[in-house]
Each structure stands twice: as C-alpha cells, then as structure tokens.
Amino acid sequence: MTSLIVHSAAPFNAEPNLDRLRASFVTDAEDFYVRSHGDIPQLDAATHRLRIDGLVDRPLDLSMPELRDLAPHRTVGAVLQCAGNRRADLQPVKPTTGDPWAPGAIGYARWTGIPLYEVLRAAGASAASHVAFTGADVVEEAGQRVRYGVSIGMQRALQDDVLLAWAMNDKPLKREHGYPLRLMVPGYAGVRSPKWLTSITVQDRPSDNPMQQQDYKLLPPDIDAETVDWNAGLTIDAMPLNSAICTPQADAILSPGCTEVRGYAIASGRAVARVDVSPDGGRHWVQAALQRDPEEPAAWIFWQTTLDLPAGEHELVVRAWDEAGQTQPASAAEVWNFKGYLCAAWHRVKVIVT
C-alpha cells in the first residue's frame, strides 16, 4: 500500500503525493485519489445485483455474471477527476466548504466493463431525457441521510465510452473505488460516476436526490451558504481546461541551474494544444514538451520542461491551451465560488533556489 494524503478518515478522502501521481501515465489504483461521501460499503460480487427500471419496457435485475454476459466487454482509458480538485488554491481567496484538495484529486486509468447503452437497450429504455443512478453508500446531504444518487443526460448516457465498469487497470475494482461495479463517465466530474452501483432508473427529469439537486453546482461568486439558490447553479458535468505543476512542489528548495518541471494538463471534449510554463509568475513563458496517448481522447497529457533558475525565490506557473485557442484564467479569485469547485486558474508554485 502506497501512502496517500488523507483529508478525512470518515468519509475516506485522500489524494496521492504529486511526485507519485506524475511518475506514471496510468495511475495505479493504489495511488488513485479516493472521494467518498459516506462509509465504504461491504459488497460481494457473488451476490451483488443491479436493477434497471423506470421508463423501460423490460425492468432488469442482474447478477454480476448476467451483466458481464450482456454484451462484449470494452476498455476505455479515462481521467477521473473530483469537481473539487485544486480547491486548496481557492481557499486563500476566501474560505470555501469542502476538503482542501491539492491538484491530486485526479487520475488516469483504464476502465473495463460494458457500455451503459447496452444495458439500456437490453431493458428497452424509452427515449427519456435522463438516466439516474443509485449507489449502495449512505451519505449525508442537505441535512438528510440518503443513498447516493445522481443522474446524467440521456444523450451522454448513450455514448459508447460511458461504461458500467468492474475493473480498473485490468484488476477488479478495489473497495474504495467502487467494487464490484461503478459507472464511468469520461470527462465528467467524479460525482457523476457513482461507485457501488445498485440501480439505474430511466426518467424524464434529473435525479431528485439532494446530491444532484443541492450539491455539485457551480454558483456565481456573490452566492454563499446563507444566500444559496441551488437552481441558480450550473450542474457540474464536464469540467474546464486545467493544468498543474507536480514537480517541483510548493516551497521546494532547489539548487541553482537546470530544474526539471513536470505536470499534467486535461481538457474535456477538446484536445490540449499547448502548455506554457513561466519561471516568473507569468511575465515570460516557454512551451513544454507534451506526452499524450492519441488512442485515448479522454486521457490527460503529461508535460515537462527545463528551467534554468538563478538563486532567489521564484513563482513557477503553468497554463494550458486547448485546440479551440481557449486558455485558463490567471487568478483563483476569478473562479472562486463558495463550494470550491472547478478551480482551473493558473497553477502557481513558489520555489526557493539557494
């Protein structure tokens, strides 16, 4: 077992050290961040059942072997990322709710399962607008204790990269990652990929669950916990362009001369086109070399460059550009929201060369 930085023991929320995260393009399950909203359920693949109901012609109640036999298996490489990744960068602007995630609430894995649409087809799903999901975990949301529940739009649900997954990097899911079955919606915030999946409901509206209705929304900067109107928020599904420096880390003490700077960048629905690195807080920029997996459009990119840093204190900065010429905002203040979601401002790391 590798070591994770634990933000909370119950529910268990933890992320890897950034050096470790950046060491492998495919993130090992042991190094993969964990975000739980309740206790981790004790489930058994031998007895686990998945129900498919709602606006379907043939409600199903499947064992894991029945699910596996339903359609050819598929493996998709995809980033999973918490909507709160990099929240710690927002909190110096003004406090937020939620754990202070560093840029480690993200990882890239190869997920194996069957496409969700195969199960929807087998159940004879109608042309409804939403697909809702329930997990086995019990969570506290909006003052209620409820089973975890969220939904995604039918259009996304029918795309063939959305999987009901039982394996991560060719091994059965670990308990904390959703054993024996989870949803995987590449490009969407982790909240929309429920773990410990027990039921799928086809319906004509988003999930009524407080997890869907009163959480994981992007709210305007003038809204706080006292004044919140959840209907004024944007439901967080796809996530914005982002990038982070993984090494050196904040407050690193370096020797003068060449320093390798490495990190990741991630876009959603569009490719990362360029990554700029600044040795001086954003006054000058150099272009980093990019490593990507062209076979997997939902992969992240790894970038690296070498900076020649003289003695003194330096603010290293990274920003990415996507293929539509979109880039990131410079300052965390520009994206602050009281729930601390979607921190996609330039990532800044102070280092000392001595």
Place this chain on the structure above:
Amino acid sequence: MTSLIVHSAAPFNAEPNLDRLRASFVTDAEDFYVRSHGDIPQLDAATHRLRIDGLVDRPLDLSMPELRDLAPHRTVGAVLQCAGNRRADLQPVKPTTGDPWAPGAIGYARWTGIPLYEVLRAAGASAASHVAFTGADVVEEAGQRVRYGVSIGMQRALQDDVLLAWAMNDKPLKREHGYPLRLMVPGYAGVRSPKWLTSITVQDRPSDNPMQQQDYKLLPPDIDAETVDWNAGLTIDAMPLNSAICTPQADAILSPGCTEVRGYAIASGRAVARVDVSPDGGRHWVQAALQRDPEEPAAWIFWQTTLDLPAGEHELVVRAWDEAGQTQPASAAEVWNFKGYLCAAWHRVKVIVT
C-alpha cells in the same frame, strides 16, 4: 445600404456599429462584417462552376443548378466570426499585425445550401484526412500572389451542418459575402469558410496554400514576425468562449441611474451557461438574462442586464461561462499574440456617468 465601420477599402474590411449589431438576433447581411483578403471577384451564378477533385472516384464539375439538384437543401443558423474579432483590445498591450477589429467582426445568419458531405459522397471521396478549398479571389500571402486556399479536417467536413451555401437569411449571398457560393463551417473561424468557392480537393494533408500554412495560426506570446516558426502555431479552427458589451459603447456619457447593458456571448461546441457583468472592473458581478435559440446550437446568445451607476467613471466588464464551467481570461495581456488572433479576454468598456 447601412453604414459599416471600414478598416480597409482594398481589400474591403468592415464591421457594423455594435448598437446596430445587437439590435437583431439574426444579423442582416447589410450589417454583417466583411473580411476580404483580395478584390471581391465579379462572378455570375449563371456561369459559375464548382470542381471536386483529388482523392475521389468521380471528379465533378458542377454548374450552380447541378449543385442545387444534388441533394435536399438545408438551412443552418450559425455564427460567423473573424479570428481577429476584438483585435483592437490586444493592441494596447503591444502592437500586432492586422486590422484593429472591434467586437463587431461577428454575426449570426441563417445559411442555406447543401451539406458538403453530399457533394463528397456524389464524387466518391476516399477516406482521406483533409478537404481543401479554393476561392476565386486572388490574395497576397507570405509575399506571394495566390488564389485563396484553406482546408479543414475530413471529420469536420463530414458533419451535416457544414454547408455549401448560396443563400444568407433567405436571400442570395451578396457579392461581398461570397456570391454565388461559399463554404460555411459553423463554429470555425471565418477563414475556414471560403467565399467565391471554385474548387474542393480531397487530399491526405492540409492545404499547401500560404493562407493555411503561414497565416491564421495561434502563436505563443514570445514569438514575433522576426522569429516566427509557423509550424509552432496552432491552426485556428474552432474558437474560444467569448463575450462582448455592445451597449453602452466605450466612452459613452450616461445619466445617473439605471443603464441597460447588452451584448452577445458565443461558445464553440458547448453552450454558454452564464454571463456575468461587472459595474466596477471585475470586483463585483451580477448575472445577466440570456436570450438564446435552443433550436440552433451554433447560435450566439444575447444577454442583457440593468446596472444602477452613480456619477463618476466606471469600467463595465463582461465574461461568459460555458456548460463545462470554463470561463474567459481577465486580461488581454494573457492572450496577446503578434498576429492578434482569438482575443477572448474579458471585454471592458469605460463609461462616464455625469
């Protein structure tokens, strides 16, 4: 004939006044910006021919009536926008090449024609990677006088919203907008929608034309005309999230009290989710009301809000957010490039209340 703000008479480059642009959700052809790279050709629909060649089984040479008879006609509502829209906002940072476009080098029209893929299918196009286009206009690019030529990727070319269009807002194209035939690639910079179209070539590489190879690329901020390596640039196709204040205009003198603030916002490939307006340079924000056409995903959105401005000087600002929680950079300095493309920083307008 309405009046346009003329940046250059030859080639003819002009944009509408922003009040006029914001007055109608569908932009009248008379109010639509014009970007030419050479003289406007004198063409006649009665004699015009379109050639389709390259990696095709059956090269075609079509008259306009033959083209119209090839497939059912289709009308698509789409924004057309110059890659240099809002370039004037970059030039105070540091000079750029190109005309100083205000935020008026954009418009929304309903384009009628037949999908490009129908013509590719009729010609028996092979599974090549690019489709190149040539216009009748002669342009000066990279020191050469050549026919206008660009290309787009085959994947985009096959989507059914890409049209060979002969009409704009239910009327034949005006001469300056490409009469008798132009390409329309919704969401892509105007440069990829050539006017006065004479030939289509299916090929396994981007166009060799200097317009494709040595222009309309997004270059890093450290590159200038002396040091330019065009291969280091990102070919500008889709464009970033953007927004602009159309009224009041810069340096407007207003009376104290309620001021209506109106403008547009545009995303590419994703919907605009929220528009924030600031009365004070970005310190505070209110959310604007949005007007959109849900039937037309490539439409812009119109927004408006009311600000109560006391006497004094104010910097009004607008920024948009898309449905992936992506927002715009704050400062033009963050997106400056020596060609002056893709200015998508917050749009700022100084007004005086007296």
